[in-house]
Amino acid sequence: MSERLTTLKEEITACRLCAERFAATATRHSPRPVAWFRPGARLLIAGQAPGMRVHKSGRPFDDPSGDRLRDWLGLSEAEFWDQSRVAIVPMAFCFPGYDAKGSDLPPPPVCRATWHDPLFAALGPLPLRIYVGGHAHRYHLGTRAGVTETVAAWRDHLPHALPLPHPSWRNTGWLKRNPWFEAELLPVLRARVREVLT
Numbered sequence: 001m002s003e004r005l006t007t008l009k010e011e012i013t014a015c016r017l018c019a020e021r022f023a024a025t026a027t028r029h030s031p032r033p034v035a036w037f038r039p040g041a042r043l044l045i046a047g048q049a050p051g052m053r054v055h056k057s058g059r060p061f062d063d064p065s066g067d068r069l070r071d072w073l074g075l076s077e078a079e080f081w082d083q084s085r086v087a088i089v090p091m092a093f094c095f096p097g098y099d100a101k102g103s104d105l106p107p108p109p110v111c112r113a114t115w116h117d118p119l120f121a122a123l124g125p126l127p128l129r130i131y132v133g134g135h136a137h138r139y140h141l142g143t144r145a146g147v148t149e150t151v152a153a154w155r156d157h158l159p160h161a162l163p164l165p166h167p168s169w170r171n172t173g174w175l176k177r178n179p180w181f182e183a184e185l186l187p188v189l190r191a192r193v194r195e196v197l198t
């Protein structure tokens, strides 16, 4: 299975399925898939899609959202970016471009449709899976509920999964309105992350 994972990583990194779609956006960028996983990973971070900064650096969550996410998880940068322990699999592996308001476009569905089934089959049942943001909640948890309702029901998914809001600065107001997130969820999240990584 580890051979299959290595092959998939090479195939995803070489993928250019969205070249025309991205060329038609304001940034006219080319696909740059950020495929971040290795055999033996124990923690899955399932997010949305890379932003522009990650598109440039080639490293997932290499931005202020990532700083906040690492704080939530209680992980150092070295631990977080250790691909043999942490697999980072978004709903799309490339930066999708901006909409008219300057927000990131949604992840192209073709990415999930092309890569997720073979990739998750090869990754196997990781002992802890963190679903970050509404796109990941809907796909991985099969829910139609909003982010607040989904995250508020976090205990339902333990011990092997936890839903989180997106760590973007745009959600700073959400964090203030939902103090239970930092007071109750984060201590449990950090303890589970330590358990599965040690």
Ligand code: SF4
Residues within 6 Å of the ligand: 012, 015, 016, 017, 018, 019, 031, 032, 033, 092, 093, 094, 108, 110, 111, 112, 114
């Ligand atoms: S977003 Fe996914 S499907 Fe589209 S080019 Fe990137 S890796 Fe390929």
